[in-house]
Amino acid sequence: MAKFNATSTTAEVLQGKNLKGQTVVVTGATSGIGFEAARSLAAAGADVIITGRSKAKYTTALEALQTAVPGARFDAVELELSDLAQVRTAAAHLQTKAPRIDRLINNAGIMACPLSRTAEGCELQFGTNHIGHFLWTCLLVPALRQSTAPRVVNLSSAGHKYAPVNFDDPHFEAHAYDKWQAYGQAKTANMLFSVGLTARGILANAVHPGAIMTNLGRHMTQEDMAQFGSQAHESGFEFKTVEQGAATSVWAATAPELEGRGGLYLEDCGIGEPASEASPTTGYFSYGLDGDAAERLWALSEEIVGEQFTLA
Numbered sequence: 001m002a003k004f005n006a007t008s009t010t011a012e013v014l015q016g017k018n019l020k021g022q023t024v025v026v027t028g029a030t031s032g033i034g035f036e037a038a039r040s041l042a043a044a045g046a047d048v049i050i051t052g053r054s055k056a057k058y059t060t061a062l063e064a065l066q067t068a069v070p071g072a073r074f075d076a077v078e079l080e081l082s083d084l085a086q087v088r089t090a091a092a093h094l095q096t097k098a099p100r101i102d103r104l105i106n107n108a109g110i111m112a113c114p115l116s117r118t119a120e121g122c123e124l125q126f127g128t129n130h131i132g133h134f135l136w137t138c139l140l141v142p143a144l145r146q147s148t149a150p151r152v153v154n155l156s157s158a159g160h161k162y163a164p165v166n167f168d169d170p171h172f173e174a175h176a177y178d179k180w181q182a183y184g185q186a187k188t189a190n191m192l193f194s195v196g197l198t199a200r201g202i203l204a205n206a207v208h209p210g211a212i213m214t215n216l217g218r219h220m221t222q223e224d225m226a227q228f229g230s231q232a233h234e235s236g237f238e239f240k241t242v243e244q245g246a247a248t249s250v251w252a253a254t255a256p257e258l259e260g261r262g263g264l265y266l267e268d269c270g271i272g273e274p275a276s277e278a279s280p281t282t283g284y285f286s287y288g289l290d291g292d293a294a295e296r297l298w299a300l301s302e303e304i305v306g307e308q309f310t311l312a
C-alpha cells in the first residue's frame, strides 16, 4: 500500500526526515503552496531560498517564514519570470548565495489571465510558467551539478488536460485566445520540461498538487468559479488544504523511492498513472510525457530565450 495519499500533509511526508545541510530553492514562495513548501522544508532542517517578485513581497514572506520556523536559515532573491533579462540577473544573484543547489522547486505560476505578452512576444502564461522557468533552471544547472543527487520539481497541474503544447501557434497569434487552453498548454510544458531535463541528466519530475484555494484563482470570474464548483460536485473531488497541497512537492523533493527517477507525473504523494475513464479526476495525458514533444519544446524554448543549453 502507498505510504501517502491525497490527504497526506507536508508534516506527514517530512516526519523523521533531517534535511540539514541541504539547500532548497522555491520559486513563488511568497504565498500559497510555495510558501508552505518553503516553511515545511525549513522545519525539516533545509536551508531555504525563496523567490519573490519584489523586495517588499519577499521581505514580508521571509518575516513570516522566520516567525514560523525560528532558527531556520532563509534567504531570498527577486525573480520576475516574465522578464528574461531579470531572470538572468536573478539566476546569477542566486548563485552568489548558493553555489550548490540540492533541490529546485519551480513553483511560481499564474492561471487563466487575460491575453498579454512578454517582451519576447510569448503568451504570458507560457512565458511565465514555462519559458521563465526554462531559462532560470538551465542557468542554475552548474549549481545543481554541485549537488550529489540534485532534483528539480516542476509544478504542473491536472489542468494540463486542457491542452497540449500547440507548436504551430503557441502564442495565440493565429487562433483565438482561450485562457484555459493557455493555462493547459503552459502546464503541459512544465511536464515536458521535466522530461527534457531528465533526458539531459538533471532529474526532474512534474507535480500536480491537487486543488487548493490560493491566490492562483485571482483571475477567475464568478462564472469560472461556478463552473469549477459544479465540476467538483459532479466528479466528487475534494479541495486540499495548503498543507496537503504542498505535500506532493515536498514528497517529490525528498522521497527515497524517487532516487534516480525523473520524467514522471506525480500527484497525491505518489507516481501518477495514465488517465483513464475509471478514475476521471486523476492521472495524466500521455502528450505531457512524450519524448518527441519534449525535444520540440526544448528547441522552441532555446529559440525564445536566444541561447542553447545542451547541458552536456
Ligand SMILES: NC(=O)c1ccc[n+]([C@@H]2O[C@H](COP(=O)([O-])OP(=O)(O)OC[C@H]3O[C@@H](n4cnc5c(N)ncnc54)[C@H](OP(=O)(O)O)[C@@H]3O)[C@@H](O)[C@H]2O)c1
Binding pocket: 027, 028, 029, 030, 031, 032, 033, 034, 052, 053, 057, 079, 080, 081, 082, 107, 108, 109, 110, 111, 128, 155, 156, 157, 158, 159, 208, 209, 210, 211, 212, 213, 214, 215, 216, 217
Ligand atoms: N492552487 C491550485 O489549486 C493548483 C492546482 C494545480 C497546480 N497549481 C500550481 O501550483 C503552483 C503554485 O500555485 P499556488 O496555488 O500556490 O498560487 P499562488 O498562491 O498564486 O502562488 C503563486 C506564486 O507565484 C508567483 N508568481 C506569479 N507570477 C510570477 C512571475 N511572473 N514571476 C515570478 N513569480 C510569479 C506569485 O507571486 P505574486 O504573489 O507576486 O504574484 C506567488 O508567489 C502554480 O504553478 C500553479 O499552477 C496550483
